[in-house]
Amino acid sequence: MESHDFCGHIQFNDRECSLMLLDQRNLPLKEEFVTCTTIEQLVLALREMVVRGAPAIGVSAAYGCCLALREAGGEDGWQETLEHLLQKLEAARPTAVNLRWAVNHMRSVRRSNGDISWEQLKELWVQTARNMHRWDVKANRAMGEHGAALLEDGDVVMTHCNAGALATGGYGTALGVIRAAVAQGKRISVIANETRPLLQGARLTAYEMVQEGIPVHLACDNASSMLMSKGLVSKVIVGADRIAANGDVANKIGTSGLAILAGHYHVPLYVAAPCTTVDTSTPTGADIPIECRDGDEILHCLGTRAAPFGVEAYNFAFDITPWELIAAIITEQGVLRPPYRQAIAGLQSARFFEGSEN
């Protein structure tokens, strides 16, 4: 794996059975890791967004299953303890389907291996989690190749939040497409929407692009209409936290507004996501649970109080973009075009363990 896959932000240590996560709350100013050895620690890290982004949450959760197994111990009754811990893990955040998907995948790997011992399961799960991590990077690279064909030399691509290496196992979904186009020799520049309240665009997307040497401008979330009206945006690419069976997309709050503006200004908006983000058991966007986070995130900016006391805040973390507003969904299996229902139904499941990662 090449260095600019940026895979080092999620590191699992077999011997200690510990998960080291680059603390994304403090980027770009500090590069510090948080070490998790228990499910309680990992759930907190997920909730506080030490690690975030649907595919990165999925990969972390897969390693988290190994933490849960270690925590359950090898004594009698470990199976019940394990299941209890897995349920705590998958409830950490509600919207990104990759979390539940990863935990369910680990469960199914266990089931399909019959009545194996605690020791055998540990080895199997560590291997599965590592494969899932590798597969995710590989999927992002495939997505990058498919998506890069949609970008032209000279494009200015607006993106929202961070759908980069840090949001995935490595390389990135939306930013992976940009990376792949740049690797093909296309001159691409990026407009990163800062993405309040937690400023993942300013802190993470801008950071990845600067490290990569890809030209990047930062803009406030409210500047999109102005920038599009001036012809400064040629494409929009975002990631996804969950894609429903009809192609409706849950993604970071602001995405649906961006899609409406893109439609108004005739700028195509693309969603880049692996099949692990697709949830065919969710019929439409209306069925996707939307996380409401603490209003304090809105009342503050980077830890400093902005608003007076006595004010409440709305803090929906995601919104739903209707499929009609999405010009294409870029997956590792190819580029889907609307209407999406049939194309989504035809996607193959990711297969991590049976050698598909090679």
Added chain:
Amino acid sequence: MESHDFCGHIQFNDRECSLMLLDQRNLPLKEEFVTCTTIEQLVLALREMVVRGAPAIGVSAAYGCCLALREAGGEDGWQETLEHLLQKLEAARPTAVNLRWAVNHMRSVRRSNGDISWEQLKELWVQTARNMHRWDVKANRAMGEHGAALLEDGDVVMTHCNAGALATGGYGTALGVIRAAVAQGKRISVIANETRPLLQGARLTAYEMVQEGIPVHLACDNASSMLMSKGLVSKVIVGADRIAANGDVANKIGTSGLAILAGHYHVPLYVAAPCTTVDTSTPTGADIPIECRDGDEILHCLGTRAAPFGVEAYNFAFDITPWELIAAIITEQGVLRPPYRQAIAGLQSARFFEGSEN
């Protein structure tokens, strides 16, 4: 004038010929005043947004003319010095037409009084500036009465930036309409968009609403689409920095996007502004100069660095909302409906000095 006109944020002291401005950069956490006695100080205060909002800039500039006159002194050649200072003053910020308008009005008052002495002019201008200040509050109250008729009991009104008492001589334009509706006994609640980069919504609008006891929720600028999609917004009211002859509106960056979203979700968007914000010499929005501010405002949040080094930022302070997206323009002379060209041409000029304020 009633206390909740909040007129005290712009105070002129005749004896000392000084202008005290409530420092809006530090609200709501600190209530401190900046005192200006020279044009250099006032220009800096305007640029750094100690005082902001088109009508408040206009009122401050009118008092500023008195500072300029004092600074020009009464010696030979004061007229040239004065004109030089007035030109510096009117160049402080480019978009809000009220600044240039106020200075031009002071010039015309001088001209229409013939060859008067420095002392006479000083008295005349202080009186004119005070009248302009009083007129502005009165205009806002009239605007409030006209606009309140558009609001219904139970409405949830989204507003952007701060078009309140602090943005005007007092009482407010958009927030004045809300105040007037509440005074009529209508139950109105407010959603204040925080309005990056300087967070006037979080810091100033929320502060005014809390002081007034009007229920207010804060939201990130990127949440508007989500909130509208959930039916949580029944009306949008914003202020204006300049209104062109055809009804196109320059207002805080984000307004045009909000107008497109409001159109998409069938939520009416109203603009509230006095006739001093209308510039019939600007044919359309495309002719309005848009201020570009320092990118550092975007790279930071409340003084803390958000973005990595090596990133540039777009910082257009305003955008243009096409007249077609505006359901009505609320002025002190009544509610205008699209198309606006004829209605705008029919507006009467504000007349401050000749007793019209009484």
